Amino acid sequence: MSDLKSTFLRFYSVLKQELLEDPAFEWTPDSRQWVERLVEYNVPGGKLNRGLSVLGSYKLLKEEQELTEEENFLASALGWCIEWLQAYFLVLDDIMDSAHTRRDQPCWFRVPKVGLIAINDGILLGNHIFRILKKHFRGKAYYVDLVDLFNEVEFRTASGEMIDLITALEGEKDLSKYTSSLHRRIVQYKTAYYSFYLPVACALLMVGENLDNHIDVKNILVQMGIYFQVQDDYLDCFGDPETIGKIGTDIEDFKCSWLVVKALEQCNEEQKKVLYEHYGKADPACVAKVKVLYNELNLQGVFTEYENESYEKLTTSIEAHPSKSVQAVLKAFLAKIYKRQK
DSSP, X not given: XXXXXXXXXXXXXXXXXXXXXXXXXXXXXHHHHHHHHHHHHHSTTSOOHHHHHHHHHHHHHTTTOOOOHHHHHHHHHHHHHHHHHHHHHHHHHHHHTTOOEETTEEOGGGSTTTTTHHHHHHHHHHHHHHHHHHHHHTTSXXXXXXXXXXXXXXXXXXXXXHHHHHHTOTTOOOGGGOOHHHHHHHHIXXXXXXXXXXXXXXXXXXXXXXXXXXXXXXHHHHHHHHHHHHHXXXXXXXXXXXXXXXXXXXXXXXXXXXXXXXXXXXXXXXXXXXXXXXXTOOOHHHHHHHHHHHHHTTHHHHHHHHHHHHHHHHHHHHHTOSOHHHHXXXXXXXXXXXXXXX
């Protein structure tokens, strides 16, 4: 893994430098300095799992053949495009959520002198993806498919974000809307496509595959993305803040979390009253009452059952795939997330 990461990191500064010298714009020292700080602050600071997955998946699809320098570069460039996409979403997400910190530092719009300029900065980060694709992939047979893939995934993710935001509008808090089908829709569109399907789809295009022939792969990865988000929802309440690196606030924030959906499905009228009265309130006493209810309903046990069932279903679907190298890619994804604690 460290080899993979060092290969991947090696190409970041090349891509950043190209963007800072893009001939389509007349740069000034101030504008170049601003964009460099924007990119440095927002793109390389996360865990880089999505980006690394493109390079890792491509290697597995090539059945561990030694990659040329160009192959390493192109697969890494696509991985970095996903990291740029993530940065673009997060910069705008944090403004909409009025968040304070991200990755242990102030959100970009909270940085002095940035403020709402961050909206345009987010748009710029999104544009950088297509500058990278044009410069390095324009001559490839799969260029149009790549551009189409990024557009498609961006549209689905923004649409997922929209249903998430309009479901919890201030002053319209209504728990009766929170059903498992709404939860699945939010998660599938907001997270699963760009975090799970996109990295593998990029690798498949690079090895010359037609994505229309891999609908089953897309379905498996989307299911995996849903399972991943359910884990996140679970860890938000039951995870160790030291391990996951944050204190969960889904209850206070009135999130359409898998836990509250399950609680609503399983509780009696008395318990439902407790949920309606206390869910979505910042008061620690209200949060504690919701957590007591979750324990009464044994949601930890319900989650363990869901996790085991998901793992079995996913493993069965993966092993039914005719290609061993595609199986290897999917199994690598599943191994990374199964029973994770953070």
